[in-house]
Amino acid sequence: MNDESSNTGVVLGQKYAYATAALLVGISSYIQLLGVERAVLAIIFAWLALRTQPEPRLENRRVWAKLGLALGLIMLVTVPVILIAKFEFFRELIAAMEKLQ
Numbered sequence: 001m002n003d004e005s006s007n008t009g010v011v012l013g014q015k016y017a018y019a020t021a022a023l024l025v026g027i028s029s030y031i032q033l034l035g036v037e038r039a040v041l042a043i044i045f046a047w048l049a050l051r052t053q054p055e056p057r058l059e060n061r062r063v064w065a066k067l068g069l070a071l072g073l074i075m076l077v078t079v080p081v082i083l084i085a086k087f088e089f090f091r092e093l094i095a096a097m098e099k100l101q
Helices: 002-028 036-050 062-085 087-100
Strands: none
Touching (some): 062 087
């Protein structure tokens, strides 16, 4: 029985770490405009923290994992939409930067 409760504590600790990582990576994905890779990491860490297997289910930092997931998803959707909407602007910007060289 003691071995099982020890394992439960380890798994719960991992889920706390995943929830914290999801939140921090989700927040850091807004530091650069094209931080999509960090948004994907935030989604992965949130999924790892929120999954129900292995037991126990994450309770205390569940909100952190959900926030990390939401921030990652928002970033993953926002960057491509902005790039598509402002495609002509970015094309002109790249052309102007090429002229500077």
